[in-house]
Amino acid sequence: xxxxxxxxxxxxxxxxxxxxxxxxxxxxxxxxxxxxxxxxxxxxxxxxxxxxxxxxxxxxxxxxxxxxxxxxxxxxxxxxxxxxxxxxxxxxxxxxxxxxxxxxxxxxxxxxxxxxxxxxxxxxxxxxxxxxxxxxxxxxxxxxxxxxxxxxxxxxxxxxxxxxxxxxxxxxxxxxxxxxxxxxxxxxxxxxxxxxxxxxxxxxxxxxxxxxxxxxxxxxxxxxxxxxxxxxxxxxxxxxxxxxxxxxxxxxxxxxxxxxxxxxxxxxxxxxxxxxxxxxxxxxxxxxxxxxxxxxxxxxxxxxxxxxxxxxxxxxxxxxxxxxxxxxxxxxxxxxxxxxxxxxxxxxxxx
Numbered sequence: 054x055x056x057x058x059x060x061x062x063x064x065x066x067x068x069x070x071x072x073x074x075x076x077x078x079x080x081x082x083x084x085x086x087x088x089x090x091x092x093x094x095x096x097x098x099x100x101x102x103x104x105x106x107x108x109x110x111x112x113x114x115x116x117x118x119x120x121x122x123x124x125x126x127x128x129x130x131x132x133x134x135x136x137x138x139x140x141x142x143x144x145x146x147x148x149x150x151x152x153x154x155x156x157x158x159x160x161x162x163x164x165x166x167x168x169x170x171x172x173x174x175x176x177x178x179x180x181x182x183x184x185x186x187x188x189x190x191x192x193x194x195x196x197x198x199x200x201x202x203x204x205x206x207x208x209x210x211x212x213x214x215x216x217x218x219x220x221x222x223x224x225x226x227x228x229x230x231x232x233x234x235x236x237x238x239x240x241x242x243x244x245x246x247x248x249x250x251x252x253x254x255x256x257x258x259x260x261x262x263x264x265x266x267x268x269x270x271x272x273x274x275x276x277x278x279x280x281x282x283x284x285x286x287x288x289x290x291x292x293x294x295x296x297x298x299x300x301x302x303x304x305x306x307x308x309x310x311x312x313x314x315x316x317x318x319x320x321x322x323x324x325x326x327x328x329x330x331x332x333x334x335x336x337x338x339x340x341x342x343x344x345x346x347x348x349x350x351x352x353x354x355x356x357x358x359x360x361x362x363x364x365x366x367x368x369x370x371x372x373x374x375x376x377x378x379x380x381x382x383x384x385x386x387x388x389x390x391x392x393x394x395x396x397x398x399x400x401x402x403x404x
Contacts, residue, residue, distance in 0.1 A: 085337035089183045089330055096186070097345070101132065103338025109135040110339035113146045114165040115326070117281065120358055127354055128346050134339050142244075143170030150179050150331075159333040162340035165204065165347070168325045169247060172381035175200040180329035183341065187348035194325055194378055195363035201329035204347050206361040208300040208376070209248045209322045212284060215312045217293035223316050227252070227264055230296075236272040240292035241399055243278040247379045248297055248322045249399065250391040255320040255377050262394065269402045276400055288313045304359035320377035325363070 083091070091099065104110075114121055118140055125136030141149070143166040153160055154177070164174055174180050180200045188196050195203025213223055217238075224230050230239065242248075253261030268274075275292050277283050284302040286292040288311040296318075303315045328347055334340045352364035384391065 083337075085330065085332060085334040085340070086181055088337045088341055089181045092184045092186075097342075100338045100342040100345070104132060104134045104336070104342045107134070107336040107339045109137055110162040110334075110336040110343055111137045111139065111160060112163045112165055112343070113139050113141070113150065113161045115141065115143050115146065115167065115170070116165065120360075123358065124347070124351055124354060127350065128343055131346070131350065132342060134342065136343065143167045144244075146170055147173040147177075150174055151177055154179055154333070159331070159335050161331045162334040162336050163328055163330055163343060164201075165328045166326065167207065168201075168203075168327060168379060168381035169384060171201040171327050171329055172385050174329055176385070179332065181332045181334075183330050183344060185341075185345055185348060187345055190364050190366055191348065192363050192365060195327065197327070201327045202344075202348065203325040203327040203363045204351070205326045205355050205363060206376075207324040207326050208361055208374070209245065209297050209324070210300040210303060210315045210317055211294065211296050212287045212298045212303045212313050212315050213294040214287050214290045214292075215314050217290050220314065223294070223314075224318065227256075227268070227318055230268045231264075231271060233271065235294070238293040239268075239272055239274040240283055240286060240295035240297075241274045241276055242280055242283050242295075242297040243276045243400070245297045246388070246391050246395045247324065247381075247384050249395045250384055250387075251322045251377050251379050252320055253394075262398065265398050266402075269399055273402070274399065284313070301359040301361065308359065317374060319375065321374050322379060323361075323374075323376040324379045 093099070112121070116124070118138070121138045121140060125138065128134065128136055146164055146166050147170045150161060150164065164171065164180070171180070182199050183202065184198070185202070188198065188202070191203065197203070211224070249265070253265065256264065277286060280297070280299045281302055283292065283295050284298045284306055287295050287298065288306050300315055303313060307313055328344060330340055330344060348364065352362040352367040355362045356367045
């Protein structure tokens with residue numbers, strides 16, 4: 054560990070020790086950084102008392118509006134604190150956070166989006182480390198206490214319309230997609246560069262790139278922006294078979310009678326979606342209370358909504374999927390390369 058890292062570590066421990074000695078009124082007046090590091094036995098009570106005074110918090114999220122409302126309503130029922138939501142893509146969340154920070158605007162309390170967006174926020178020093186007792190119950194891939202914490206998995210899956218494709222005819226491997234029967238019938242989400250990079254890297258870069266060049270040049274793909282849109286296009290039959298949808302959304306639509314079925318091709322790619330605290334959070338008590346809520350009570354709510362929670366106490370039907378996790382740091386470092394390859398092979402050759 055470097056000398057600077059040791060100094061920072063000692064500083065965090067000192068902050069925790071000092072906070073533990075403070076009277077409750079002093080804790081309520083603490084900064085977001087101090088509260089984020091507070092691990093006293095009365096942590097939850099301190100957050101509840103402060104959140105009640107603050108009354109609200111603002112979340113920037115890539116959750117759907119419906120899912121965000123369900124979580125916000127449950128949080129308000131439990132704590133009497135209102136959740137305000139600004140919904141956007143992870144790219145737009147990152148851009149807005151950077152712009153607001155440079156303009157010294159402090160609108161956001163928490164960010165909840167995918168790992169690549171959170172990695173970008175971390176590199177811009179727009180996330181605070183948080184201490185929470187809930188970390189002990191989370192899967193290892195979710196715990197990154199130096200910056201952000203996972204809340205759910207987005208599993209990228211194939212899906213087909215059951216009126217257009219028979220289950221027996223669904224592909225069993227990516228190589229099966231070279232079959233000319235798939236010409237004009239495939240769909241890929243326009244922003245899934247990390248899926249592409251993970252699959253190709255797992256296959257071996259030379260082999261993987263050759264395979265995708267073959268699939269797209271022979272059979273093409275309908276490239277659309279938005280995973281919810283893609284799942285709905287499969288459900289309607291406009292896209293008979295999509296390679297990249299979110300499994301939770303396919304399951305949600307199937308549960309209400311849509312004619313679609315998910316399938317996995319190895320490797321099955323998973324993104325960790327997570328949450329981070331703004332260093333300038335205007336409502337730090339409420340933000341941290343919601344932070345803990347998302348890692349505890351909300352995990353069962355997410356499971357009930359067909360999401361894949363990160364809590365070891367919640368549904369664990371991902372264990373048999375042999376998931377390959379997107380590495381946001383590697384992808385960000387090599388992002389230009391993978392974006393160029395994705396555009397060249399998938400976007401430009403697709404119909």
